[in-house]
Amino acid sequence: MTPAEAGTEIPIELLYRVPYGKVLHGKDCQHLTPSRLATLQPATDLDRQKFKICRSCLIALDGDPGRDDFESFDAALEALHVPQTNRPAMRAIAEGLDTSRIWIPKKGTYVAVSPGTGHEVTAFFSKDAVEVRQEEGGYERLVLSTPTPATPAGRTSAAKAARKTKTAAAQEPEPAPPTCPTCYMQLPGTGICDSCD
Numbered sequence: 001m002t003p004a005e006a007g008t009e010i011p012i013e014l015l016y017r018v019p020y021g022k023v024l025h026g027k028d029c030q031h032l033t034p035s036r037l038a039t040l041q042p043a044t045d046l047d048r049q050k051f052k053i054c055r056s057c058l059i060a061l062d063g064d065p066g067r068d069d070f071e072s073f074d075a076a077l078e079a080l081h082v083p084q085t086n087r088p089a090m091r092a093i094a095e096g097l098d099t100s101r102i103w104i105p106k107k108g109t110y111v112a113v114s115p116g117t118g119h120e121v122t123a124f125f126s127k128d129a130v131e132v133r134q135e136e137g138g139y140e141r142l143v144l145s146t147p148t149p150a151t152p153a154g155r156t157s158a159a160k161a162a163r164k165t166k167t168a169a170a171q172e173p174e175p176a177p178p179t180c181p182t183c184y185m186q187l188p189g190t191g192i193c194d195s196c197d
Helices: 034-038 045-050 055-061 073-080 084-095 158-170
Strands: 023-025 067-070 101-105 111-114 123-125 129-133 139-143
Touching (some): 073 084, 084 123
Antiparallel strands (some): 123 129
């Protein structure tokens, strides 16, 4: 399917482009930062023929938001089936963030939180890690401890669990995930762009 064929039923009045951008967006796109929202230009017929529509916008403008929104952070953790042992640490991290908008993409790989439409994601919560946006840009990845599997005798080793927890806490933060080569947005920990994949 060519860029011009994708989303042909979407009225052009609903599509916009960031200057020098190569992807068309709707005004409510989760990938648009406040600075990009301020520079949005209405898409032209030539833009429509030349550029593809952001995947999440294509889904949203067709009537399916491409994500499940949640009223509470705990409800989102439950829907993602995050291990109970990791939830207290995730709640503590989320308390220091603006979680006005909480959602899980249709792929169901993480819970994302942000201050609202037009704001970048402040954190991605997967089942065993959290990536928190840093003021200077990029994300710091925090790996959480997970339950220690039972020994053959059916017992868990407390000393082994303590060592794993210390190791996880002492790990250096991993480098920020790469940027999507198509829409230039920061990729989540999955490495798969929800918009362009």
